[in-house]
Amino acid sequence: MKPILKVQNLSKDFIKSLDLVAKGLNRIGQNYKEEVVHAVDDVNFSIFKGEIVGVVGESGCGKSTLGRMVAGILSPSTGSVEFDSSQANNKETPSALRTQMIFQDPFSSLNPRKRVIDIVTEAPIYHKLITPSEKRAFATEMLQRVGLDPDTLERYPHQFSGGQRQRVGIARALAVSPEFLVCDESIAALDVSIQAQIINLFVDLKDSFDLTYLFISHDIGVIEHISDRVIVMYLGRIVETAPIEAFVKKPNHPYTQALLAGVPRLEVGKRQYEPISGEIPSPLSPPPGCHFHPRCKFAAARCKAEKPALREIAPAHFSSCHLNEEA
Amino acid sequence: MEPILKINNLQTHFFTKAGILKAVDGVSFEIGAGEIVGLVGESGSGKSITGFSVMGLVDPPGKIIDGSINFKGKNLSALSNDQMQNFRGNRIAMIFQDPMMTLNPVLRIETQMIEAIQAHDSGISREDARIRSRDTLGLVGISSPDERLRAYPHQFSGGMRQRVSIAIAMLNRPDLIIADEPTTALDVTIQGQVISEMQKLCRETQTALLWITHDLAVIAGIADRVCVMYAGRIVEQGLVANIIANPMHPYTQGLMGSVPSQNQRGKPLQQINGMVPSMLNLPAGCAFQNRCNYANEKCSKMQPDITQLADSRQVRCFNVPAGQQL
């Protein structure tokens, strides 16, 4: 079987340009240089149709940057994102729309001056996926499928709660029959009791709309529940990717292990936290060799000098740690 | 032993143009020395306003209209602003979700810490205050504290800033710390570090801690007792271990049931249907009735009172203790 998405040697650098002060100081002899952030650094992976692939990692490790490149709304510095168009759900959908992104804050992505009926039908009408005469019937169906009362068709975004707005955002994304959704912290802004509703909705829609997901979340409990596979990022690089059972039961990379150990768990009950030490290093000057070495309790001399390769340590389970080579 | 904090029937209301909003509506609980109590609930349920009420930080149109807040036997709600000022940052300290609520962006950390000490101890020398500041930074796990003292807040990461604000809260060795979502904005790794420092603090100095969060799993890991809040009221409170093992209020049951790890992978999560009613427009009777699977006619007419149970638990629901079999 061919993957539906293939990401190869994908990188994104952001240049942090000099501010006016630094420019001024340079004119009088100082030597401030532009700094480069390797937000995503030579990433490779594939996703098969119908999979939910979770992405985890600390703030600033490049999850959103990766997601935006996969969704086609940010161009890579180098490398490629390829979709297999032979697996498209709807051949009429323009290729640029086949991947849709769902954000954390549905409010900022919905036009406040448009009614829901127009928000949901604008793109499919523009791209001639439906005719204007089908507008109301189509919008009614879309709202029902995301669990909203069609009575709300004429409402504006501010007349909805956070959870309902997220449903409107999802309806709008699905209206162009995409096959791939990138969800970037799509439940993080919702109330606890609403999060479960939206997670259930994503899973239902996967089956009924034949979707594939890249699901970015800092909530590892949620990732464990819905993903088939997990990608773990650290300072722009993938350090581990594992099928969900292996991720939960046999995480390989010391960073993944530390991350999982820090997750608060209801069933564990009262405990003494023994967290990993140290801060996330600045992405402007990541440590050489293995990026994780300043915080890793297994770090050896080699880790400081040499970048570990991402190796397959079990079927479909990849990890980048020198310990695996010595074993 | 006398508890450090004892709140009884607290009523904090906001008198808004749209009507009276009962942000805190009859809340009662206690915290003993060295004890960690969790206050959990979703956004808007009244957690922060409960904390602000204790700190004397409720601003108009909000007002404490009834109830008592006893701190080591003193009724705080009877104190004048000046007297309250004396307690704040000294005997009682607060940590906010956003550390910049505590930190001043234009002052060095050192200046802020020394001022915080001297505000309550005019006799202490600058040098002694500096040494205490440095040692306290060390306590919350900040390396090379001498150097860090000279820095400005923007030179720190979010996690470090939160640790500095915890250090400031600890400076005067308060008897009570109110921590309002102190780790919500942090990564799990950094959250673990902050929790571990706070646990150590309570153990070693017998500080009482009120930990406010929407994350029941965090509470399960650190608290001795928990209060579950919904629409301005505590609907269930008791020992964390008992409540996690056997939640009795339908809302607590729903909250726990929707935690992913309580569900089988690949199966839909249990979910609480519907949404929180507007606090300005609560139904007569139980505020949870529109989402409750066990609601009956009585629930829509009368507010449930507190039922006291044998395991020192309190539940506000008509169906308890039959609720055990719910």
Ligand SMILES: Nc1ncnc2c1ncn2[C@@H]1O[C@H](COP(=O)(O)OP(=O)(O)OP(=O)(O)O)[C@@H](O)[C@H]1O
């Ligand atoms: N437009 C930009 N210009 C400069 N730097 C950027 C830009 N966007 C992102 N970065 C940097 O790239 C790195 C990765 O950022 P990204 O937003 O992808 O992180 P993330 O993993 O999504 O973090 P979070 O969990 O906080 O959302 C960070 O160091 C960030 O500061």
Ligand SMILES: Nc1ncnc2c1ncn2[C@@H]1O[C@H](COP(=O)(O)OP(=O)(O)O)[C@@H](O)[C@H]1O
């Ligand atoms: N300044 C204010 N004016 C009016 N209502 C307020 C004000 N501050 C808080 N509230 C209301 O009080 C209720 C409780 O708020 P809060 O304690 O901040 O909730 P939580 O901390 O549990 O999220 C909410 O309904 C909120 O909208």
Ligand code: SF4
């Ligand atoms: S390569 Fe070395 S530093 Fe990196 S994770 Fe493995 S043991 Fe730790």
Ligand code: SF4
């Ligand atoms: S009092 Fe009635 S509506 Fe309220 S939680 Fe109990 S059963 Fe449900």
Ligand SMILES: [Mg+2]
């Ligand atoms: Mg992001």
Ligand SMILES: [Mg+2]
């Ligand atoms: Mg709050």
